[in-house]
Amino acid sequence: MNDKCQEPDCTGTYAADGFCDECGAQRSAAPAVLSASTQPATSSSRASQRTGTSSSRSTGRRTARGGLGAGMVDVPPVPLRDPASAVMAHPEVPEKRRFCGRCESPVGRSRDGKPGRTEGFCPSCRTPFSFEPRLKGGDRVGGRYEVLGCLAHGGLGWIYLARDTNVSDTVADRWVVLKGLIDTGDPDAALAAIAERRFLVSVSHPNIVTIHDLVEHPDPKTGVPVSYIVMEYIGGRSLRDVALDHRRAAGGPLPLPQVLAYALEVLPALGYLHGRDLIYCDFKPDNVIQAEEQLKLIDLGGVRRADDQESAIYGTPGYKAPEIGVEAPDVSTDLYTVGRSMAVLSFDFSGFTSTYEYSLPPVSAVPLFAQEESYHRLLRRTTHSDPARRFGSAADLVDQVTGVLREVLSAADGQARAALSTYFTPERRTFGTDDPSDGDASGVPIDLGAGALLPSPEPASLLAALPLPLPDPGDPSTPLLAALVGAEPADVVRALGDQDLPGISAKLALALARTEAGDPATARAELDALDPLEWRVPYYRGLIALAARDIAAAVREFDAVYDAVPGEPAVRLALGVAVELAGDAGAAARRYERVWRVDRSFVSAAFGLARARVALGQRTLALSTLDEVPENSSHRVAAQLAAVRIELSGGDTVAAGRRLAAVRLDPYNRARWQVALLQSTLDKKPRADREVRVALEKAYREFAAQVQDRPARIELVDRANAVRPRTWV
Template identity: 55%
Template sequence: MPSVSGSVPSGLSTMPSRATTSSGSRGSTRARSASRGGLGAGLVEIARVPLRDPATAVMADPQVAEARRFCVRCEKPVGRGREGRPGRAEGFCPHCGTAFSFLPRLGPGDVINGRYEILGALAYGGLGWIYLARDRNVSDTVSDRWVVLKGLINTSDADAMASAVAERRFLVELDHPNIVKIHDFVEHPDPRTGTPVGYIVMEYVGGQSLRDMLLARRRDMGQRALPLPEVLAYGIEILPALDYLHDRNLLFCDFKPDNVIHAEEQLKLIDLGAVRHVDDLTSAIFGTPGYQAPEVGTVGPSVASDIYTVGRALAVLSLDFRGFSSTYANRLPDPAEAPLFAAEMSYHRLLRRATHADPERRFSSAGEMSEQLLGVLREVLSAADGLPRPAVSRQFTPERRAFGTDAGEVVMGLAGRSWGAGGGIPPGAIAPAPPAVSAALPLPQVDVLDPGAGFLASLGTTDPGELVHHLSNAPVRSVEVALRLARARIERGDLAGAAADLDRLGAADPYDWRVDWYRGLLALTANRAAEARVAFDAVYDALPGEPAARLALAASAECSGDRALAARLYDRVWRVDRGYLSAAFGLARIRFLTGDRAGALAVLDQVPDSSSQHVAAQVAAVRASLPGLAGATGPDDLLRASARLEQLGLDVERQTRLTIEVLEVALAWLRSRQAPGPGTRILGHELTERGLRFGLEHAYRTLAQLAREPQLRIALVDHANAVRPRTLV
């Protein structure tokens, strides 16, 4: 049965749309608190939605369209017209005999419980009419207090009555800034039958529902989705409200865009008619097709099914999602069908986890989902404007060291030519060695609530052999101790022992992403990059908002030969957090090797002066500026490389080695091209063969003076003699 009948005024929503029965209910309060802030944690500016004058929201002629009239019991059409005659608004279902009425029971001027004066009907939903009223007890003060009364479709409907009673029993105690406040529960005689009818009294929330905002964008702008940053901000803002409910063993059950109001600068979760306790095994379960998790009908609602509804709601708001309750009722579109998913991998993975067919694969709590949503939002915003938005991760340490930054210093070969004068190849132009990546990647943070956390903090050694001994004989057994033991075995080189440890942990908890992370580190240490990629891909699925997960997948993709994926992920990591220096070098490396020299230089120049890798980045930029590769063809390239080198301020030995590399490349370039105009100088030497040879001779002799080994010193002097201009024939 449809969830809404007729037009829903701004600032209001309807009751849950459909009731199903279940013999049980599964759920858990694995939720963790998520910090609150402004919309999108203050990262997204969204126009304020002005509060609507409540009096203007009242329906002038409250009717339910015939196409939206269904029996509350069998859900078959009722009250339909035939042969040009309008259908009856009241009567009995011809299929099951259940009485129906689509007429408001209350009208303007009615006073409920001697306190609430009805102004009129606002909307009609799955459980009945919604009315606007003035609270007489506070109306004569500074301003009126407007409230909303929700009644029932039919007092003979046991499921609807039970739902209302459930609201009265525990919802009046809820107090959260993002949840509509329930003020009271009152009864009033039905004017037709005299039978008492229950009404829930709640605060009036102005503004617009997210569904109304989506429909307005379609109507006014021809766009079938809200901007992704806005959608992510809405999710981040409203998930703490669900977390609040879950912490109190309550399930919302019917989350959808209709049930979220944006009023001024705040979001409010409304329509609590489907809320139930996690251990409620008997009450009817309300939900909406297209949003409700597939397992609810058999095992009942849970925290995981609430997470599912949020994922579906985000998808509806962000995609041109026609067919979400039919074609895509139990799945998301593929990236080929949804360009947004192709462009935003992290967002796609977030929704895939939130709406996974296996409830155990979904986020364990609304707080966890909110944390990952915030990470995805940072990534999306930084990708759009290039401004970093770093944040301290609660899941990972920083990277232990930067990988792929080796400066590749020029050294001398005894054959009489410089090693490393590679025509401008930047440091680490070849993919970094997988074991070096394994030793540099971030590590999962230790869970301070783990029984072994204190023991791990007391360990005073870093020697892998000693750690294996201490951890194998630890006085406490826990997951964190077992993970640390596996890591120590990897660092010691006992890969078989580490694999056995991780297999045991994976068998005990197949949903622990940390096991996959250490499996990835193990595979890299063993030079099995393709296997590592599979493991880190699983971590990225579990933690789509974590830059560390994207970095690990990028590195393993690069090591296994997939430069396209590696570059895409390195770029996203570097844009959001300049602390991941490995991402900068990886992105520059791949851009250079694929012909984008300007792009490589742009990334290297973004490494800040304060970074320990700033000099390495500039050395890389010097090499990337040299002609011979990646489209560098003119003397201007040599001049730029020379200027960069002169500004570096390296020590004498490193400066001389890099000078040799630049002059060697310049000499090779000069021999194959027409000489530039007179007066052009590179590192203080004229850009002629004679000038460059003099410069090389001087540099080789300088290195010879610095050499400690006699054999190398002799080789350098011989090379200086060989390169002098007078040796030319």
């Protein structure tokens, strides 16, 4: 049989389990395999790939059906599997996956036409190796666990399925997983097993496999006791297999919302470990099992304490962070593996273990990146080569994944999914929504000449309009700011300017107040002295740049914030208006549209999107956007008057008149707009028929009746007389 992978452009080969060792695709007509397929196992500097299995039994806060999908995504459930069907008929480790556990040299390889040995000594360092199962069907381990057979071979040894014989015959069998060592003489594997004994029994989380017991069983050849970990068995499928099944059925990767829902389900489990000063080390799709509608994090063999500087480090090529092997794993390296896993599941990531082992493909190679900019930025930060630029905690990543998920779903179906942000205030004031004629009581008619639309907002006005980052509740200066809410900028400067302020929140508020008080130079200097990796700093620098009309700088600063918190609509709004002012209507439209789709409280985004679409020649789309401003919105009238201007700029006076008739206006503005509409009609058709002139004359006179200024009233009457149709009498 040909072992070369049949997928296009793939140079990998099929392993004994039927899956390609490069792209992960399954050989057609492959036999049934264990749900959590394994990869080559190595240790320390050559990272290992390990697999375990765990149980379908729900624990903790979940019901049997679980809560997968974050209440927003309908994730297809994975049916439970008969445990006996997962047992391997002929357990063996392919030769190309046999490596010395100490020096990583190939062992057990064929030579001179003879098959490689499954047991022996490494020719390089003389460390003993064995790839033979230590247990066989019928063995009873720990006096109570009856072995059925092998499930898989992982980085720390063979994994077995067993039945707990201590469970009463009157209830269903309790299936468990026994996990031993690759070789009892391998010191790294032994240390890892000891580490599991030390703290993993106390790990208890509904999305983490439960460890029931620790038992010993004599090695059948040496009689030396071998330790086994007894874990719950999960009868579902690994996310890797779920993805492969979907690829075979649908011809492509998993839908992005499903991938994001998976991340939201497993990140709290990692956060739980991090809260106990534990690092998982080897997160990947193989190590997460979906059973029905619940996920379980399995294979805890690589888990280590955060301050552990001695134990072997386990990770998987293509998933592990680039600093692993030089620096110890930490929270940032765990989150890195989550980002890599999302990438592998969500698009065709060919070469993720080679060409792009520590990077992402360019946008030009991944259509999903061009379509979902926020997701691309999420992956870029999560998998940044600099650990200091990654997310600081699983909770931080959950917040941004949730925001990106809301955006992706709303863009797909048009349903708003607004949620209060824990990062930003709401929009403090709408911008770009006021009609240029609004509030004019001088009696001067509105000029609706060609192309006369709502102008872009004044940059300086955005300082008081755009959302602001919320103060950090843990910042010692936050209580001080609460006492200054509503204070004038000068008063804030006096209150904060001469203090040695603790934390960063008060320093940011002071910079904003200085700018509003007319001292942006001092504000910029104070911001430049703060931590540049704190995302709120470039946001405030962007606000100050807008106030100074330095639009290019504002774009740079807000773009940097978008990289840091890609799930926040407030940042896309700020970047949208900055690129609009820079003259890039296309980029502005993309940002405004994503804000408006997910949260209809950002009315400024609707007007900005309409302006950008008009600039792009998309008048129909601009009109539909303005029509989406709700009837009960205080900006509904402004939106419809903007639509009237757009209709007239396109020459459709009939549609403009129909829209104007439906707008609720006071008598003064009703008459003023009627004059403007009819005058525009006459200007476009100087030889307009008698009815237009008669209507315009009447409108001028009605408008004059609403004007208090006598000279203006006389001027309007003169205009009425000028447009009166000529008569012979």
